[in-house]
Amino acid sequence: MTxxxxxxxSEFWTPGVLVLAAVAMAGLIVILAxxxxxxxxxxxxxxxxxxxxxxxxxxxxxxxxxxxxxxTAFLAHILGRHYYEPVVRPAxxxxxxxxxxxxxxxxxxxxxxxxxxxxxxxxxPHSVLFEVAMCVMFYLNVLYIEFLPVVAEQYKGRVxxxxxxxxxxxxxxxxxxxxxxxxxxxxxxxxxxxxxxSCMHQSSLGSLMLVAPTKLHALWYTPILPLLFxxxxxxxxxxxxVFETTLITTSMNLxxxxxxxxxxxxxxxxxxxLYASLKIGDMVIRKSYVYLFDFNTQSNAFLxxxxxxxxxxWFMLVSNRVRQSRRWLFTACTLIVAGVVIxxxxxxxxxxxxxxxxxLYFPSMGxxxxxxxxxxxxMLLYRFLxxxxxxxxxxxxxxx
Amino acid sequence: MYxxxxxxxxxxxxxxxxxxxxxxxxxxQHSLFSYLWSPIALYTLLSSVMWVSKRKEDRAESTxxxxx
Numbered sequence: 001m002t003x004x005x006x007x008x009x010s011e012f013w014t015p016g017v018l019v020l021a022a023v024a025m026a027g028l029i030v031i032l033a034x035x036x037x038x039x040x041x042x043x044x045x046x047x048x049x050x051x052x053x054x055x056x057x058x059x060x061x062x063x064x065x066x067x068x069x070x071x072t073a074f075l076a077h078i079l080g081r082h083y084y085e086p087v088v089r090p091a092x093x094x095x096x097x098x099x100x101x102x103x104x105x106x107x108x109x110x111x112x113x114x115x116x117x118x119x120x121x122x123x124x125p126h127s128v129l130f131e132v133a134m135c136v137m138f139y140l141n142v143l144y145i146e147f148l149p150v151v152a153e154q155y156k157g158r159v160x161x162x163x164x165x166x167x168x169x170x171x172x173x174x175x176x177x178x179x180x181x182x183x184x185x186x187x188x189x190x191x192x193x194x195x196x197x198s199c200m201h202q203s204s205l206g207s208l209m210l211v212a213p214t215k216l217h218a219l220w221y222t223p224i225l226p227l228l229f230x231x232x233x234x235x236x237x238x239x240x241x242v243f244e245t246t247l248i249t250t251s252m253n254l255x256x257x258x259x260x261x262x263x264x265x266x267x268x269x270x271x272x273x274l275y276a277s278l279k280i281g282d283m284v285i286r287k288s289y290v291y292l293f294d295f296n297t298q299s300n301a302f303l304x305x306x307x308x309x310x311x312x313x314w315f316m317l318v319s320n321r322v323r324q325s326r327r328w329l330f331t332a333c334t335l336i337v338a339g340v341v342i343x344x345x346x347x348x349x350x351x352x353x354x355x356x357x358x359x360l361y362f363p364s365m366g367x368x369x370x371x372x373x374x375x376x377x378x379m380l381l382y383r384f385l386x387x388x389x390x391x392x393x394x395x396x397x398x399x400x
Numbered sequence: 401m402y403x404x405x406x407x408x409x410x411x412x413x414x415x416x417x418x419x420x421x422x423x424x425x426x427x428x429q430h431s432l433f434s435y436l437w438s439p440i441a442l443y444t445l446l447s448s449v450m451w452v453s454k455r456k457e458d459r460a461e462s463t464x465x466x467x468x
Contacts, residue, residue, distance in 0.1 A: 074446075077450070078446055078449055078450045078453065079449065079453055080450075080453030080454060080456070080457050125433075126426055126429060126430070127429075128425050128429055131429070131433065188447070188450060191450075192443055192446045192447055192450065193443070195442075195446055196439050196442050196443050196446065197439075199439075199442060200433075200439055204429075207425050207428055207429065208425075210424050210425040210428065211421055211422050211424075211425050212421065213417060213421055213424075214414065214415075214416060214417070214421070223424060223428075226428060355414040356414065
């Protein structure tokens, strides 16, 4: 069985794409409004609640859900399980786009986006945020480098830009040629660096909230928060691959790739079990279960996160029938993905209660539109890139 | 500054822990990343794993006559 990725070359402007484009446009208009009127103009953020939906979803969840990139690279390239190779490129693309949008989201969220390069030159090695910033910056570049051979494979010696851009044909062609030749020998350096950098900042994102013991609700505040963030990111890697592969193969009318996806989730069963036991063990040791049945916003959010996002999908994945059925596997994986998003939202938004301020926070319409717009733009780019670059290798379904 | 002979919580102040709040994150950060020892260790470990799996693969390939 040979797997060769190929550009899909299918119709781009479908009705679904038009809807996505409309959502993206609306988001871009809100972003424009944010840069003209300021953060307060479009959001419900305040000095007491500086982190909201954008940090919870665009940044923290974005980073976690991009974990498929390094977990599949680890499996296929470091452990040498080449059977899983067909999912590496799509996962890499998701990670690359995911991190690009993490940075874009961050640019919208931070007050002075033009100062985002400052940590590069003003080091504070004691700061968690500094480490996260550096890792994300390096990892984003590593991802671009890892993706370069995909571009080279398609366009090496065939660069043909339209109009006056044709002047760039030769330099780009030479660049792709040289990059491809160097990278074919040195790719391992970047693959391993990608895994190391990911482990570093995935965990450090959890350390961020450790500085706020009086502000983060006891259900989430634990010294092992970095470990929980790392384990949940590694856990969500493969379910995210299942989630996006199922979506794109359905949308593009391709074969389902279940032969690769089903065994992949056997590993998830173990990882999710580990995550659940860490979470529950930590709750028992810290005796935070006393808050479990308060039935206020925080305890409800915690219960939803644990039951819907961890326990139910775990019990589903135990069954071999679920793992073999495309529909059920997709359901279980979607729950895991949603569970991680809810977890990040809980840690950064729902569980965050500054004691000196009663300010309630609920995201504004503008915040929702920005987040939705950025996600829609990401999906459009994903679709555009798989149309023109050899990323997916699932065969086209026979039309009868 | 406030000085009082009754517990601050009874005066409507919030209860704050005795330890400085950034202590824990600083401790984690320093013990994990001083001299970047843990990333370097992980890098070394992963490269050896990759090297071993690559060698196993090459051997399997040469015994199967390059049919992979």
